[in-house]
Structures are given as C-alpha cells and as structure tokens.
Amino acid sequence: MKNRLKVLRAERDLTQADLADALAVSRQTVNAIEKGKFDPSLPLAFKISRLFNLPIEAIFQDDEEA
Template structure:
C-alpha cells in the first residue's frame, strides 16, 4: 500500500519520533509505515487521518 505519511509529517515539521509520540506508537512503527514495510491497523489509520485532518483515502492508496 502506498501512503503519504512521510510527506504529511514533513509538512508539519515533525520528526518520526514526534509523530510516533502523538500517535502512541514507536518511532520504528512510523518508519515502517512510511517505507511501506507495515500497513497500519484500521484504528491507527484513523488516528493518522484525524491527526493530519485528511480522509484516509488521501493518505493511503492501494498499489
């Protein structure tokens, strides 16, 4: 699954650690999502969408 998490995080000026803290996950989890090695759970995807004020489908797109 492709995603825009890195791009959206950079627009906010947040590090991976800052985003992880806001989401309650590890920095490694954020890194794995950004690099496409991990697809987030539905609750985590909703948290990302709320945090970035974006619909889920604008953040995550199927390959």
C-alpha cells in the same frame, strides 16, 4: 499499500519521534509505515487521518489503484 505519511509529516515539520508520540506507537513503527513495510490497522489509520485532518484515502492508496 502506499502512503503520503512522510510528505505530510515533513509539511508539518514533525520528526518521526513526534509523530510516533502523537500516535502512541514506537518510532520504528512510524518508519516502517512510511517505507510501506508495515500496513497500519484501521484504528491506527483513522488516528493518523484525524491527526492530519485528512480523509484516509488522501493518506493511503491501495497498490492496485496507484
């Protein structure tokens, strides 16, 4: 699954650590999600969506659709 997390984070001038703190996860987890190595659960995806005030599909794209 691809995502725009890194771009969205950079646009808001947040570090990985800032984002990790806001989501109550480790910085390693944010890094793994950004690199596409780990797909977040639906609750975490909703949390990310709320944080950036964007719909989930604007942040995450299925590999087959992209």
